[in-house]
Amino acid sequence: MSVSANNPDRTSWLHVSKNSDFPIQNIPFGVFLTRDDIITIGTRIGDTAIDLGALHQLGYFDGIALTDDIFLQDSLNDFIADGRKTWRAVRNRIAEIFDSNNKTLKNNTKHKERILFRLDEIEMQLPVQIGDYTDFYSSIEHATNVGSMFRDPDNALLPNWLHIPVGYHGRSSSIIPSGIPVHRPQGQILPPNSDTPIFSPSKMVDFELEMAFITTDANDLGEPIPIGEAEEYIFGLVMLNDWSARDIQKWEYVPLGPFLAKNFASSISPWIVTLDALEPFRVPGPKPLKKQLPYLQYKGSKSYDIHLEVAIRPKSAKELVVSKTNFKYMYWNMSQQLAHHTINGCPVNSGDMMGSGTISGPTPDSYGSMLELTWKGEKPIILKDGKQRTFIEDFDTVIMRGHCEKDGTRIGFGEISTQLLPVFKK
Known part of the structure; x- marks a missing residue:
């Protein structure tokens, strides 16, 4: 099935500002609470x-094999489990409905009142x-x-x-969408x-700039996913701020890796941008420095140019951009990560999330964490109010943004x- 939703010449009858992350070529998927709760x-x-629930109920997806309640749920898991054929058919249909040349919904005021919402609504x-989260x-x-x-x-x-591709299994219960605040964690820290x-609040709270991919039902127990098929089981990507407490982590991570330093919170962007929407932005990844085993070898471009x-x-001050980097710098790509994750037969389910790990580039201004940007606190960052930061302080807001851009088309997250x-207190 062709991906007609990606047509770069298509425009929408809905207003889209020039630098919007969400033109009609994007069509991401998310879950929201409406003005009617x-x-x-x-x-x-x-x-x-x-x-999309209202759009489906009003018959706009006729001809696509969808259950009646597929969009009337509080998660995308079932829709994702339907597979790539369904995702493509739905994206293509949405693009048709909102194409500037299609007047069917545009001229139906009653339907628009049920289907369309302002972002502040x-x-x-x-x-x-x-269900499972791997970093x-x-x-x-x-x-x-x-x-x-x-x-x-x-x-x-x-x-x-x-x-x-080195990784560990994280804690999925503390993954939250953008906008939900995070309390400073506390735990055991070894003083110099x-x-x-001692038991103490963390004094070294850090962000980690990551991307994460969401999977569909992929394999049975014992069945590896070949690297050439891996992308068939990746629904799309979100941005990920995988919060870290560096001082807690330093004491606890030997011998089994991250624990309390990482499981207190991980924040993600709420709109999942599909792999189909990102197709025009494929680029070659870094060349391997050592020959990789056959199950990790791949053909074609598996990286994406995401700024x-x-x-x-x-x-009480204006924001300061402290890092600019790119997803294309990742040494191990998503296909390799998923192939390695399942080579021992580990089953992957719809809605599983897999983080890239901190994304750092080759220059000091492209590092993806405060640990690197300030080099363990030795080189403080000067904010716009003149104050310094070595790590994140109480009431600071960390903002992450991401987008692709090519030939006049911008797809963002x-x-x-x-x-x-501050530390949670009853």
Whole structure:
């Protein structure tokens, strides 16, 4: 089935501003609460949210094999489980309905009142029920920077790093959508020059700029996913701020890896941008520095040219962009991550989320965490109010944005905006 929704010449009868992340070529998917307190699955064109449940009930998806309640749910899991053929048919139909040449819905005032919402009339929800969450460590620049800080700079990468996409299983219950504040975590910390830990709020709360992909039902227990088929099981991507408490992490991560330092919160952008929508922005990835095993070898371009940035906004000052980087820098791509994740037969389900790991580029202004940007706090960032930051302070808001742009077409993710609050107190 062709992806007619991606037609770069198509325009919409809905208003779309020039630099919008959400032109008619995007058609992302999300879940929102309407002005009538009804949760529905929807999409977005420009600054208009579209209720897909109402659109379906009014017959606009006739001819596509969909269950009656497919869009009347509080998560996208069932829709995602229907597979790529269904996703493409629905995106193509939405593009047709809102094409500037199609007057069917445009001229039906009663239907538009049920289907269309201003953004200030809705409240975005978590788009999927995330059963499992895996976080990879796939940026060679980030891994090298961290290894240089805490180990020998000449041996910054551990021996396995160039051979496997390193990852760990995270905690899905604390994944939240943009706009939900996060409390400063607390836990055990080892003070300098001490061999006994203390219990304390983290003094080194950090952001991690990541992307994450959402999967569909992919395989049975014991069945690997071949790398050449991996993209068939990836629905789309969101931006991910995988919050970290560096001082807690330093004490706890040996021998089993991240725990309390990472499971207190992870923030994601609420609109899932499909892999189909990102198709025009494919680019080659970095060349392997060592020959990879056959199950990780792939053909074609598997990376995506996604421009990313991070800003910090203090409580009473303007934001400052502190990092600009790109998803294309990732050494291990999504297909390799999914193939490796399942090579031992691990089953993957609809709504599972897999984070890229911190995305850092080759220059100091493209690093994806405060740990790197300030180099362990040795090089503070000066904000617009003149105050310094080595890590994130209470009431700071961290904002992440991402978009692709090529030949006049811009496809974006919107933003993640999350404020850090003080330690939770009853």
